[in-house]
Amino acid sequence: MNRRASLERSIRLALTAALLGTAPLHAETIKVTIDNFTFTPAEVTVKVGDTVTWTNHDDIPHTVVSAGKYRSKTLDTDDSFSFTFAAAGDYKYFCSLHPHMTGMVKVE
Numbered sequence: 001m002n003r004r005a006s007l008e009r010s011i012r013l014a015l016t017a018a019l020l021g022t023a024p025l026h027a028e029t030i031k032v033t034i035d036n037f038t039f040t041p042a043e044v045t046v047k048v049g050d051t052v053t054w055t056n057h058d059d060i061p062h063t064v065v066s067a068g069k070y071r072s073k074t075l076d077t078d079d080s081f082s083f084t085f086a087a088a089g090d091y092k093y094f095c096s097l098h099p100h101m102t103g104m105v106k107v108e
Contacts, residue, residue, distance in 0.1 A: 029053055029082075032103065033063050033076070033084075039103035046107055048083060053082040062101070066093040 025080040027049040033040050035057040044052060054064045054087035056075040064072040064081050069091055085091070085107045 017089065027084075031055065034064075034101075037059055037098055039093075039095075039101060042102070043104040043106065046105060048085060048088055048107055050107075051082050051106055053080050055080040061097060063079040063096045064093055065096045065103075066091045071096075081088055 026045065029051045030044050030046055030053070030067050032044065032052060032054045034054060035060065039054070046052060054072070054075070056077060056079050059072045059077055061076050064070070064083075065072055070083045070093075073079075074097070075081060085105065088107045091105040091107065093103050093105065
């Protein structure tokens with residue numbers, strides 16, 4: 001490849017990257033435990049592209065539900081549910097079997 005073609009290719013790649021934006025370099029997985037009828041931590045702050053994983057350590061089943069956004073199956077002891085957040089916003093969630101159990105995921 002000659003020097004001019006190489007320069008043009010580099011410029012095209014740079015422009016494409018600028019127009020498309022940049023993806024997160026490293027998505028995180030944040031863990032929330034369910035124990036004693038409580039989500040811990042009750043509130044987490046994550047970045048777009050991060051995943052939250054809830055794991056039930058109680059002896060009874062629980063769910064993780066955010067109205068219209070995501071819904072786990074019923075989680076038995078040691079079952080987990082994961083959701084990757086693709087958009088910024090505040091996502092309130094609760095256990096549909098025990099509605100007093102609530103939490104929040106804030107996505108920046």
